[in-house]
Amino acid sequence: MTPAVRLAKKAQIPFDILEYSHDPHCAAYGEEAANTLGLDTAQVFKTLLVATDKTHAPLAVALVPVDHQLNLKTVAKCLGQKKLQMADAELAQKSSGYLVGGISPLAQKNRYPP
Structure with a gap:
């Protein structure tokens, strides 16, 4: 059971778990x-982590539909930053506690701004 599932259960948030076999070539x-x-x-979202230049919050979390691209300029503006870049995959995994491709916006190891 993932931390996100535990959190949703504890908060009594109704949810369904949908499973499929991942193609490693995809x-x-x-x-x-x-x-x-x-x-x-348009109804399935991806969780993306971006690197900021803030020491107290070096990463931020963004959610976008899987059929869209994240606009880094828009996110930077929302966070009061001049420029952002996607977080390194290894850093994203280490800080979130989830593997790339399965990073949840819920119950990450570290708390970052949305």
Whole structure:
């Protein structure tokens, strides 16, 4: 059971767990999940971590539908930053406690601004 599932259960948030077999040759995890599960890609979201220049919050979390790209300029503006970049995959995994392709916005190891 993942930390996100434990958190949702504890908060009594209703949810369903949908499972599928991941193709290791597929890099578009969210689109693969949506297509394999027969879901609309506009209703399946990916959790992305971006690197900031703030010492107290070196990362920030962004959610976007899997059929969209994250606009780093827009996120930077929202966070009062001049420029952002995607967080390194290893750092994203270490700080969130989840593997790339399965990073949840819920119950990450560290708390960052949305």
